[in-house]
Amino acid sequence: MKMNYDLVIVGGGPAGLAAAIAAYDEGIRDILILERENKLGGILNQCIHNGFGLTRFKESLSGPEYAARFVDGVLARNIQVMTETTVLSLTKDKKVTAINTQNGVFVLQAKAVVLAMGCRERSRGALNVAGSRPAGIYSAGTAQKYVNIKGYMPGKSVVILGSGDIGLIMARRMTLEGAKVHAVCEIMPYSSGLKRNIAQCLDDFDIPLYLNHTITKIEGEKRVTGVVISKVDENKKPIPGTEVHFDCDTVLFSVGLIPENELTKGAGLELSPRTRGAVVYQSRETEVEGIFACGNVLQVHDLVDFVSEEAELAGRYAANYILYGKTERDEVRVSNGKNVSYVVPQIIDKNIQGNVKLFFRVTNTFRDCTIIAKCGEQVLLQKKKKIVVPGEMESMLLTEAKLAEANGEIQIELEEKI
Secondary structure: OOOEEEEEEEOOOHHHHHHHHHHHHOOOOOEEEEOOOOOOOHHHHHOOOOOEOOOOOOOOEOHHHHHHHHHHHHHHOOOEEEOOOEEEEEOOOOEEEEEEOOOEEEEEEEEEEEEOOOEEEOOHHHOOOOEOOOEOEEEHHHHHHHHHHHOOOOOOEEEEEOOOHHHHHHHHHHHHOOOEEEEEEEOOOOOOOOHHHHHHHHHHHOOOEEEOEEEEEEEOOOEOOEEEEEEEOOOOOEOOOOOEEEEOOEEEEOOOEEEOOHHHHHOOOOEOOOOOOEOOOOOOEOOOOOEEEOHHHOOOOOOHHHHHHHHHHHHHHHHHHHHHOOOOOOEEEEEEOOOEEEEEOOEEEOOOOOOEEEEEEEOOOEEEEEEEEEEOOEEEEEEEEEEEOOOOOEEEEEOHHHHHHOOOOEEEEEEOOO
16 A cells, blocks of 8 residues: 555545645646545535535536536546545644554655545534433434435424524425424524525525524423523523423534534644634645645635635645745734634735735624724725625735735724714
C-alpha cells in the first residue's frame, strides 16, 4: 500500500470533492480522498429535495444530482479514493492516521492536507430539556436519513424544535409523507433558516412557526406522548403561564450545526471560538503551513454552492503550496465589530495577490443598514443593505488596492439606520 501522497483530503463530501478537482486542475496528480461512508457525496446523498446548484449551475438540482457532478469529475480525473475509511488523527507534520477493514490502522505522510469533514448536528443533550428519554426523539438530519435513505417513518405526529434549514425541510418532508407537523418552535426572535425555506416549507403547508418559544417538557416514558412549549423572555428564560401542550409521538431537533473539528483540535490547530472552525488565511490555509480547511468544517454555510467555491480556493492554494513551497507572510488580522458575529478569513496575507472575499454573519435582523470595513478610523469599504438576517451569510469583496491601504487590523461592523 502506498504511504506517501502529495495531497490527502479528509472528507469526500461536496467540499472534499471540489478541493480535489481544483488541486488536480492546478497540476497535482498524487491525490487521495479519505471518506468514512461507503460512497462519496457526504450529506448531499440524503438531501433529495431540490434547490442545490442555483448559483453555480443556474439550475435547481437535488442533493444527489449536485454531488454526482463532482463525483463524475473526480472519477474522470482518476483521483484515488478510499471509502469506509475513518481518519483517527492528524499531526502538524501532516501525518494522517486512518483505519479501514482492508488495511487496518495505517499512517499516511502528505505534503499538504485539506480538511473537509463537514459538520454535525447539536444534540438534545446540549439543551437540557426536561423529561425522560423516550423513543421518538431524533435530530432532524437523522430523521431525514431514515425517511430518504432507509424508507422508515420516524413518527406520525411531530413537533420540531429549531428553525434551521434541515428542520424546515423535514417539516415539509414529514407532511408530504402523511405526518402531521403541529409546530416549529424557535427560541430566537428570528428563524435561523433561509427565507425561501420558510416560505416553501412552512408557509406553503400552513405549518405554524412559534418564534421566541422553546420546548420546556417532553412527556412519555417508553414513547413520546406529548410536549409542552413555552414563550421565552429576552434572557431566553421560559415565561410562566405561556405553556402550550401538543400531543405528539415524535420530536425533531434542528438546533444548530457544529463544525466536525475533533481532528483539527487533535492536531493542535488554532480554532475560532466564534465559528468553531480553524483560524485561516484567505487561501484557507491554517496557521500550520500545508494544512488547509474548507466547507462546513470551517464555517457553516447556507448553500452548497458556496461550499464548493470555498473548497476550490483551498484546493488551488494547496496545489500551489505543494508545487512552490511556503512563502513569507505579511499578516493583517480581520475581526468582527458591532452587530457582526464572525468573519472568515480571520487573517489576510498581503503577499497573496488578488482580491479577498470576506464572509460573515450578523447578530440580528437589520433593515436599511450599512456594512463597513474599516482599519482604525479609516473606512476601506461601505456596503448598503436593505435587509440582513442571521440565517443568511453575507459577503464583502475587498480589492487588492483597498487591502494595500490597510496598515493594521481590519474590522467589519454594521451600522443601523438611526
